[in-house]
Amino acid sequence: MARHRELGLTDREYELICDRMGREPNGVELAMFSLLWSEHCGYKHSRKLLSTLPTEGPRVVMGPGENAGAVDVGNGYSVAFKVESHNHPSAVEPFQGAATGVGGILRDVIALGARPIAMLDSLRFGPPDDERTRYLVDGVVRGIGHYGNSMGIPTVGGEIEFAAPYAQNPLVNAMCVGLAKTDEMVRAAASGPGNLVVLIGSLTGRDGIGGASVLASAELGEGDDAKRPTVQIGDPFEESKVLECCQELLAEGLLVSLQDLGAAGLTSSAGEMASAGRVGIEIDVDEVPLREAGMEPFEIMVSESQERMLAIVEPDQVERVREVCEKWQTGFAVVGRVTDSGKFTVVADGEAVGEMAVDDLVDGCPAYDLEPAEPTEWPYSNDPSLDPEADPAEALLALLASPTIASKQWAFEQYDSIVGSRTVVRPGPADAAVLSIPEAGTAIAVAIDGSGRRVACEPWSGTVGTVLECAANLACVGAEPLGLTNCLNFGNPEKPTIAWQLTRSVEGLGDACRALGVPVVGGNVSLYNETPSGPIYPTPVVGMVGEVPDPNRVASRPWEEGDQIALVGPFDPSLAGSEFAALTGSLGPGLPDPDLEGAIAAIELVRDAVRSGSVRTAHDVSDGGIAVALAELAINAGLGCEVDLGSLIARTDCSPEDALFGECPGGFILAGEHSVLEQLGGKGVPVEMLGPVAGDELRVAAGERTVALGLARLREAWESLPAAVEA
Numbered sequence: 001m002a003r004h005r006e007l008g009l010t011d012r013e014y015e016l017i018c019d020r021m022g023r024e025p026n027g028v029e030l031a032m033f034s035l036l037w038s039e040h041c042g043y044k045h046s047r048k049l050l051s052t053l054p055t056e057g058p059r060v061v062m063g064p065g066e067n068a069g070a071v072d073v074g075n076g077y078s079v080a081f082k083v084e085s086h087n088h089p090s091a092v093e094p095f096q097g098a099a100t101g102v103g104g105i106l107r108d109v110i111a112l113g114a115r116p117i118a119m120l121d122s123l124r125f126g127p128p129d130d131e132r133t134r135y136l137v138d139g140v141v142r143g144i145g146h147y148g149n150s151m152g153i154p155t156v157g158g159e160i161e162f163a164a165p166y167a168q169n170p171l172v173n174a175m176c177v178g179l180a181k182t183d184e185m186v187r188a189a190a191s192g193p194g195n196l197v198v199l200i201g202s203l204t205g206r207d208g209i210g211g212a213s214v215l216a217s218a219e220l221g222e223g224d225d226a227k228r229p230t231v232q233i234g235d236p237f238e239e240s241k242v243l244e245c246c247q248e249l250l251a252e253g254l255l256v257s258l259q260d261l262g263a264a265g266l267t268s269s270a271g272e273m274a275s276a277g278r279v280g281i282e283i284d285v286d287e288v289p290l291r292e293a294g295m296e297p298f299e300i301m302v303s304e305s306q307e308r309m310l311a312i313v314e315p316d317q318v319e320r321v322r323e324v325c326e327k328w329q330t331g332f333a334v335v336g337r338v339t340d341s342g343k344f345t346v347v348a349d350g351e352a353v354g355e356m357a358v359d360d361l362v363d364g365c366p367a368y369d370l371e372p373a374e375p376t377e378w379p380y381s382n383d384p385s386l387d388p389e390a391d392p393a394e395a396l397l398a399l400l401a402s403p404t405i406a407s408k409q410w411a412f413e414q415y416d417s418i419v420g421s422r423t424v425v426r427p428g429p430a431d432a433a434v435l436s437i438p439e440a441g442t443a444i445a446v447a448i449d450g451s452g453r454r455v456a457c458e459p460w461s462g463t464v465g466t467v468l469e470c471a472a473n474l475a476c477v478g479a480e481p482l483g484l485t486n487c488l489n490f491g492n493p494e495k496p497t498i499a500w501q502l503t504r505s506v507e508g509l510g511d512a513c514r515a516l517g518v519p520v521v522g523g524n525v526s527l528y529n530e531t532p533s534g535p536i537y538p539t540p541v542v543g544m545v546g547e548v549p550d551p552n553r554v555a556s557r558p559w560e561e562g563d564q565i566a567l568v569g570p571f572d573p574s575l576a577g578s579e580f581a582a583l584t585g586s587l588g589p590g591l592p593d594p595d596l597e598g599a600i601a602a603i604e605l606v607r608d609a610v611r612s613g614s615v616r617t618a619h620d621v622s623d624g625g626i627a628v629a630l631a632e633l634a635i636n637a638g639l640g641c642e643v644d645l646g647s648l649i650a651r652t653d654c655s656p657e658d659a660l661f662g663e664c665p666g667g668f669i670l671a672g673e674h675s676v677l678e679q680l681g682g683k684g685v686p687v688e689m690l691g692p693v694a695g696d697e698l699r700v701a702a703g704e705r706t707v708a709l710g711l712a713r714l715r716e717a718w719e720s721l722p723a724a725v726e727a
Contacts, residue, residue, distance in 0.1 A: 009037060021357075028353050032302065036271060039525075045527060050523075053520040054514050059073075062112065063520075069081060071545060076181055078114070078181075078185065079482075080185075082108050084101065084104060085173050086173075087489065090143075093139075093231040098141075098142075100147075102234075103234045103236065103307065105175065108260055109177070109178035110246055112186065113181075115247060116151070116243070119175065123158070124166040125137055145415050150236035153419070154415075154419045155412075156426065158408075162403035164380075169530060171526075173450075173541045184251065190338050192279075193338050195256055197270065198310070199333045199335045200308065200331060201261075204291060204295070205305050206292055207231070207305055208303055245324055255311045258309060258312075263304060265302055265305070271361055273310065277338075283347065285297045285300040285335075287333055291305070308331075344356050370493060372496060373497065384586075395580065396661075398583055404579060404582075406721035407719050410721065422437070431620055432477045443548040446545055447543065448544075450466055451539075457576065458590060459503075461592065462508070462591055465664075466541075468516075472602075472606070472665070474544055475607040475618070477555065477556060478549070480546050482518075484518050486523035486542045488506070488523070489529055490502045490526070491528065550613075553611055553613040559633060563673070564689060565692070566671075568680060568685060568686070569599065572595065573648075578662060579661075592664065594666065598666055602668060609670065620669075625659075627707060634714065641693050641695075641698060659702040
């Protein structure tokens with residue numbers, strides 16, 4: 001096979017590179033082009049779609065194109081945040097893949113000049129009765145906990161789902177939130193010919209070579225254990241030193257710009273900095289401190305060794321930068337300079353061993369038009385585990401025990417969620433985490449959501465529903481969204497069905513964000529998530545940051561004896577695309593379009609009710625429908641309820657099974673005083689009184705069907721996952 005094909009370049013792309021350069025690239029240049037023209041770095045199958053997303057808003061400080069997005073939270077402070085994937089590395093080496101995924105997203109936020117204050121994660125695995133799934137779950141959860149806990153960054157929320165399409169290709173998406181003084185933030189643009197390029201942090205080794213092109217931009221297949229060398233090795237203690245060093249350098253105003261070294265290493269970081277500043281850049285590989293002897297120039301340029309940052313420094317500031325690095329006992333080396341040539345030059349032994357136009361290398365990657373085609377048949381297998389005619393009590397227990405819905409407390413307990421003393425509301429019963437920001441005199445809420453199952457059924461509707469659910473989670477703690485980040489996890493976009501999924505999903509993401517007035521400030525695309533057994537569910541994951549005026553009013557308290565329960569919102573439940581459908585083996589194409597306008601009105605009403613302090617408990621209705629939402633609230637409070645869904649059935653003309661287990665965006669369960677909940681009605685949003693909190697049993701009547709279960713049985717089912725995962 002031709003060398004360029006081995007590196008992931010097509011024949012046409014190779015010809016284009018030769019045309020741009022006026023010659024064939026040498027080995028160093030070919031390696032660098034293969035990385036920056038890979039899907040992972042070049043976004044060649046998604047760039048056109050991403051350009052359609054709304055990115056502007058009154059609170060946006062930094063948007064797409066920077067290492068992370070940032071929004072203004074007042075008093076001279078901004079919150080930076082981003083989500084990224086480390087899917088294929090985690091499939092090959094779960095502990096290090098997940099750990100370095102955390103390290104990488106932390107550095108994206110550090111590169112803006114922000115101090116990380118929280119982590120969230122969104123994970124997908126295959127069925128837990130599979131031995132490989134258990135191996136992956138164990139490694140990924142330990143890797144996330146190891147890196148975050150060692151860094152002293154709280155993991156405040158996340159989600160874990162299980163489904164067969166993720167069996168060989170898990171998803172590991174990590175989100176970082178950071179805080180910065182707005183006037184001290186920096187952009188990743190090189191400037192000032194004559195300024196020096198300084199490498200800060202760890203030594204450079206062979207770990208991670210080819211990760212962006214060989215591993216992250218192709219499907220997984222047989223023999224992928226051989227790709228272990230392309231998975232980076234992380235050191236959170238070194239990253240802690242790099243973090244503190246960069247914070248001091250920025251506070252003293254010693255850096256012109258800063259960039260992390262992630263995918264494609266020096267090639268990507270230096271090239272993107274030069275492109276952003278419209279300058280040239282020269283890197284002398286002889287000056288790069290190495291962990292391994294005998295590394296070739298191309299290896300040094302594409303190594304993805306972790307815990308490294310690249311800075312542009314004025315010559316008269318270099319000695320002070322060296323002193324700060326020595327103080328924090330982290331690496332320092334002047335490895336190059338900014339030029340006015342417009343070229344990316346690689347020097348070894350005093351001679352140029354690679355020279356490419358920055359525009360060709362960084363910005364010349366072609367952007368492809370997708371060829372979408374709606375599938376003519378359901379591309380995923382269904383493996384039923386529940387009789388669709390099962391008694392509703394049996395169905396509810398099965399739903400509570402299903403790996404996607406069951407309690408994930410066993411995983412959250414492995415993460416430190418309160419280190420740093422900002423966490424007001426921790427993961428668990430709350431729909432979103434709340435963090436105190438006393439520097440700005442406010443608080444923020446953060447949440448992360450995705451539903452590949454529903455997006456697979458209808459990409460536009462499923463993606464709109466994902467955005468609405470994330471906004472609903474924020475509303476339950478009284479937060480108004482300020483910005484959104486996303487990670488788009490899909491299969492091979494060169495296949496028409498995947499192209500259709502991706503196109504429709506991005507359309508839904510844009511439509512939902514425009515309707516909510518929430519700008520997309522950054523994100524990540526992870527494609528080629530499939531194996532010989534097929535693609536993953538299309539899984540757009542969205543993370544939101546919202547503002548909370550009063551962290552003492554977040555409606556995260558358990559309901560109490562005598563409280564009344566209300567269903568709020570235009571909830572029109574359907575079993576299509578639901579977890580009930582997944583368990584009964586009836587998933588398939590089609591999902592009702594959500595009432596976007598009505599759902600947003602409900603989100604605003606719930607947000608205002610929570611902020612008023614008059615609502616004790618607020619919880620959105622999501623996986624498993626109303627019956628599961630009520631069961632979760634009952635388990636959390638240790639108190640049952642007596643609920644009648646007759647008004648819902650009458651309003652929507654749905655079946656009893658739909659009422660109990662159907663799903664749809666726009667539904668909330670609120671609990672509090674009867675008079676307060678009644679006053680919420682009459683504002684254009686449906687409010688239906690369901691019944692009181694009482695006793696030690698969950699009783700839910702839905703027409704001729706009734707669920708009656710004691711709390712002990714509910715809890716036993718809901719807390720059953722650890723035994724399955726650890727078996």
